[in-house]
Amino acid sequence: MFEKGLLFENDFQKQLKSQFYNVDADPTFGERIFFENSGGSLRLKACVEKKAEIEAFPDCPERIHARSLYLKGLVETGTKEILEIIFGAKSGALMTELTASQTMFQLVGIIMENVPGKNAVVSSIEHPSAYDAIEYYCNKTGREMRVVPANTKTGGIDVDEVIKLVDKDTALLSIMSASNISGNIMDIKEIVRRAREIKPDLFIISDMVQHAPHCAMDVDELGLDGANFAPYKFFGLRGCGFCYVSDRVAKFPHHKLLAKPQEVFELGTSAPANFAAVMEIINYVCSIGEHYIGKKSRKETYREGMRRIHLQERALLYRLLEGTDEVKGLRHIDGVTVYVDTEDITQKDLIIAMGIDGVDFTKTVAEYQKRGVTVYERINTSIYSKRIVEAIGIEGAIRVSPLHCHGVEDIDKFLKITAQMVEDFKNN
Numbered sequence: 149m150f151e152k153g154l155l156f157e158n159d160f161q162k163q164l165k166s167q168f169y170n171v172d173a174d175p176t177f178g179e180r181i182f183f184e185n186s187g188g189s190l191r192l193k194a195c196v197e198k199k200a201e202i203e204a205f206p207d208c209p210e211r212i213h214a215r216s217l218y219l220k221g222l223v224e225t226g227t228k229e230i231l232e233i234i235f236g237a238k239s240g241a242l243m244t245e246l247t248a249s250q251t252m253f254q255l256v257g258i259i260m261e262n263v264p265g266k267n268a269v270v271s272s273i274e275h276p277s278a279y280d281a282i283e284y285y286c287n288k289t290g291r292e293m294r295v296v297p298a299n300t301k302t303g304g305i306d307v308d309e310v311i312k313l314v315d316k317d318t319a320l321l322s323i324m325s326a327s328n329i330s331g332n333i334m335d336i337k338e339i340v341r342r343a344r345e346i347k348p349d350l351f352i353i354s355d356m357v358q359h360a361p362h363c364a365m366d367v368d369e370l371g372l373d374g375a376n377f378a379p380y381k382f383f384g385l386r387g388c389g390f391c392y393v394s395d396r397v398a399k400f401p402h403h404k405l406l407a408k409p410q411e412v413f414e415l416g417t418s419a420p421a422n423f424a425a426v427m428e429i430i431n432y433v434c435s436i437g438e439h440y441i442g443k444k445s446r447k448e449t450y451r452e453g454m455r456r457i458h459l460q461e462r463a464l465l466y467r468l469l470e471g472t473d474e475v476k477g478l479r480h481i482d483g484v485t486v487y488v489d490t491e492d493i494t495q496k497d498l499i500i501a502m503g504i505d506g507v508d509f510t511k512t513v514a515e516y517q518k519r520g521v522t523v524y525e526r527i528n529t530s531i532y533s534k535r536i537v538e539a540i541g542i543e544g545a546i547r548v549s550p551l552h553c554h555g556v557e558d559i560d561k562f563l564k565i566t567a568q569m570v571e572d573f574k575n576n
Contacts, residue, residue, distance in 0.1 A: 150462070151493070152466045152493075153460065153463025153464070153466055154456075154459040154460065154463055155463045156460050164436070165553040165555070168191060168193065168551075169196065170182070170191070171554075178520070180520045181520060181521045181558055181561060182522045183522060183549055183550045183554075183562060184522045184549060185361070185549045186328055186358065186547055187524050187549075188380050188381060189361060189381050189382060189383050189384070189551065190551050191384070191385070192384065194428040194431065195383065196385065196425075198424045199421045199422070201424075202219070202421035210417060222421075222423050223423050226420075226423025226424065226426055226427050227423065229430055230423075230426060232447065233430055233446055234360070234430065235366075235375060236365055236368055239395050240393055240395055241393045241398040241411040241413055242391070243390070243393050244418070244422075245388070245389045246389065247389045248357045248376045248377060248389030248390070248391070249389065251391035252275075252277040252278050253277065254391070254413075255281075255353060255376070255391055255397070256278070256320065256322065257281070258393075258397060258402045259320050259351050259353070260286070260289050260291070261288075261400075263319045264319065265317050265320070266317035267291050267292040267317055267319065268282050268286055268293060268320040268321070269295075269310065269313045269318055269320070269321045269322070270283075270295060271295070271296040271305045271323050272296060272297055272298050273327055273536045273539050274355060274536075275324065275328060275355055277355065278324060279535070282320070282322055294313040296309050296313055297539065298539040298540045298541075300488070300541035301490070303327055303331070303487070303540045304330065304332030304495075305323060307335055310323060310342075311339075311342050311343065314350070315347070316347050318347060319351065320352075321343055321353075322353050322355070323336065324354060324355040324356075325354050325355065325359035325375075327358070327499075327536075327540075329499070329537065329545060329547060330487070330488040330496075330499065330501055330540060331500065331549075332490075332495065333359065333497060337370050337371075339352075340370055341371075344371070351373045352371070353374035355375075356375045356376060356377050357381055358381070359497060360381070361382040361457075362498060363457075363458050363497070364455065367392050367394075372394070373393075374391060374393055376390060379425065382429060383429050385425055388422040390426070398410065398413075399411075430450060433453035433454055434446055434450050434453055435449075436453035437451065437454075437455075461551075462493060464550055464552075464556070464559055465493055465496060465498050465500070467560075468548070468550075468563070469486065474560075475563045475567075478500065478502055478566065481563075481566060481567050481570060483505050483573075484570060485503050486501070486502050487502065487503065487542050487545050488540055500547070501545035502545060502546050503545055503546055504566075509525035509545065510525050510527070512525070513525045513546060515569055516546075519568075521562060521565055523547060525544060526544055526545055527543065528543050529544075
């Protein structure tokens with residue numbers, strides 16, 4: 149159902165757009181279309197304002213006066229809601245760091261240093277935080293590192309290719325939930341099911357940083373031992389990363405204050421403002437859910453909100469690719485190539501990897517910038533991109549990533565600019 153997505157009502161989409169800062173213009177550099185929401189995300193006004201409000205207070209949340217108790221309550225409620233609502237976890241622990249990449253290194257290290265086995269499995273298209281962590285700890289613990297090849301037609305990872313590398317001696321399996329270049333969504337549930345047929349107690353984790361802003365996460369349903377997200381890619385702020393840790397991972401030795409309970413990962417005093425800002429993300433998504441299904445539990449409205457976000461983004465993705473009778477989509481502009489393009493877009497997040505034939509990617513990005521469009525190149529001369537783009541069989545791509553609050557007029561404007569750029573490049 150809704151293979152081509154389902155757009156928000158026009159007025160509702162505009163109301164959502166108004167809740168973000170600097171969507172259509174940079175106050176210093178002028179009007180722009182911001183289609184770079186994979187390198188970060190448009191910022192919810194409520195997140196920025198709540199963070200500033202809470203940071204104004206000097207009080208320590210470990211004291212017993214009224215303001216301190218309020219701040220402590222933000223951390224406690226935030227922890228509960230992040231685990232239960234965002235991660236979909238009924239149990240487990242929460243790990244926080246300055247970045248989601250740091251949480252991934254910590255998570256991988258805890259498992260690799262405490263679980264017996266002769267190998268660890270990771271995919272070729274992982275973000276460096278997962279791939280490098282696996283390589284680092286395989287070298288440190290003397291394990292074989294097994295790398296799952298990418299499907300060069302889809303830009304994703306096939307279940308069968310994962311299963312070929314898993315055996316009874318695998319200590320850890322790490323597969324990201326969605327590609328940050330192709331947008332391809334991995335079949336994590338099936339990967340987990342089949343991998344645990346081979347080794348029932350296998351530890352399995354997933355980098356959800358790219359996928360979290362587009363789809364509801366559910367670590368219990370998937371059967372994961374760890375997953376992470378970054379608020380700055382999820383309508384929120386830089387400076388914090390959150391990671392779900394299963395009960396069995398939390399029981400392993402890990403960095404902690406020795407007097408604290410075993411399931412605690414907190415080192416030092418928490419930053420209440422970070423938790424308060426994430427709760428504003430939850431509030432926002434729940435408001436979308438409530439718009440469609442009315443007042444329900446926060447978990448129900450959150451899940452419906454994320455479902456509606458995903459359907460809106462699928463509709464925008466379809467329009468980007470196919471266009472309309474008036475505006476050609478990227479698939480139909482002569483001189484544009486959409487990489488790792490698949491007919492079925494139901495297994496894609498709102499990310500397109502594209503290029504203009506015969507034109508350098510960096511030059512293309514610079515030209516977009518001149519015309520008021522912010523996108524980004526992922527190319528094989530970048531330490532962050534080389535392994536990933538080469539794994540899916542390309543030298544690089546322009547990554548185009550709108551957000552659900554964008555409307556069809558934003559998509560059409562981008563397509564018109566792209567078509568004009570192609571003509572201009574041909575004529576110069």
